Amino acid sequence: MDIKAPDLGVDSAEVSEIMVEVGDVIAKDDNIILLESDKASVEVPSSAAGKVTKISVAIGDQVSEGMVLIELESEADSAEESSDSASDADQKADDEKDTNVAPETESAAEAKPAATESSAKPASNAGKATTHALPDLGVDEAQVSEIMVSVGDIVSAEQSILLIESDKASVEVPAPVAGKVEKILVEAGDMVANGQDFIIIVSDADTSDSQDSALAKSDDNVSKDNVSKDSADKDDSAAQPKTTGEPKQAAKTDTAASKTDSKLTETQVNEKLVDVYAGPAVRKLARQLGVDISQVTGSAVNERILKEDLFAHVKESLTTQKAAPASSGTISSGLPKLPDMSNTEIWGETDTQDLSRLQKVSIPQLNYNTLLPQVTQFDLSDITETEKLRGELKGGMKSEGIGFTILAFVVKATAYALTQHPRFNSHLSDDNTQVILRKSVNMGIAVATDDGLIVPVIKNVQDKGLKQIAIEIGELAVKARDKKLTTKDLQGASFTISSQGNLGGTAFTPLVNWPQVGILGVSEASMQPRWDAKTQSFEPRLMLPLSLSYDHRVINGADAAVFTRYIATLLADPRRILI
Structure with a gap:
């Protein structure tokens, strides 16, 4: 039986998709082919049920009304063949009966089952799995x-x-x-x-x-x-x-049943995905495969989605390696990949060295800095008098086994300044609508080790004196260099100080340690000539460079300048902290 193209409403249309294959058994009104014109597309249903024996068109062909699309071996044809076979068997039985008139009723009774068996054979052949x-x-x-x-x-x-x-x-x-x-x-x-x-x-x-x-x-x-x-x-x-x-298999079957019940109906899918260009059969298959059809790219005319596109999407999903979360073993910077550096004529000879464990752990945290709008404010503090005071006190501290450096003064002065300017001792909320102010000052102190920079924390600095601060700085420095710092020692900082001590340099731009909003950099102090208005002459003064980096979303430039100068003033005369 030939299934022909109906009235398409246009002179001709292009075959965009063939929805059946040779050997398929289809029912009446099953869609067999998708035709598209410049204005619309239509799925052509079969006018009869049966088995597809031949497909007479190919994708891309132009089809007009009355053209043969497919050929079917219909149920009626099969029934007619069976009927013909049965008729032949009955005719043969009748002939045998006429020829053998002598046998009585028993012979006639045997002939009837023979005819029945003969008519059953074609049906048995048709039932092959x-x-x-x-x-x-x-x-x-x-x-x-x-x-x-x-x-x-x-x-x-x-x-x-x-x-x-x-x-x-x-x-x-x-x-x-x-x-x-x-x-x-x-x-x-x-x-x-x-x-x-x-x-x-x-x-x-x-x-x-x-x-x-x-x-x-x-x-x-x-x-x-x-x-x-x-x-x-x-x-x-x-x-x-x-x-x-x-029992395990039975449980899986129950799960599958509930899973099927929870799926969207075809109507719901079509209403939800009105912008997706795909026919009902494709949408149904997508639902059965568990594919989000809106994520599939169509390969047919006008980007229509075909069944092959669904299978290709599933194949890509099965073979594509999902991105693994960043870990200490694999770190992603978010930057493009390095160029191929194997060409020595361009890049010269290269060598590779593994990062230390500490460096690997620090990279994800440092990557946050690319998201912060950072600004750095520079200033100088005249610590001439403070250094004299430190010189007077360090002898007694040394006898007690305490290292008394200028850093203890910097920590104490900065902690006091943070209590007076609490916005620098805060965090920006996740929704960027609030500032979370810290009531205690937990000061992070950057310490250089053989493996890199590490930042232990001194808790509640606002309540501690210079001597206690000096003791804790020494203890944390030793633990850091001996790799004996605990997790508790490294958590909870509200502000950070990074001191380069005697390493050199006149200033630098420290990176804000998110989620903090500020960090104070301290460079090496040096003797510089300063003009004294009273004596109308230049005098040698010990000047300490300060570099304050801050998150501009929370701190504006004017406040940063005031805060940095306030720390410089406190360091110049620590007695102000006592007022």
């Missing part, structure tokens, strides 16, 4: 995670029957045809590959023919008994949950 292979899974092999049907089940075309999983994703395999499950060739846990036979299905038409043939071979009474028994068995089977002998 078909073995189906797995489609392209997108990977070399994957594991059968769940079998969603059982032997004897009646399945519809495109119904999900297997759940296949790889390391990256999972995909539901639909039934290739409608019919009765004759045999399942795989088990849960099996590793399967593309093209592997996985199920045997007797199609709907073949099933009915096979049943008719079976009934014809038995007498009426036996047939009725068997039908009653089969019916009762089916009712009992339907009333009882299906099991495979494995």
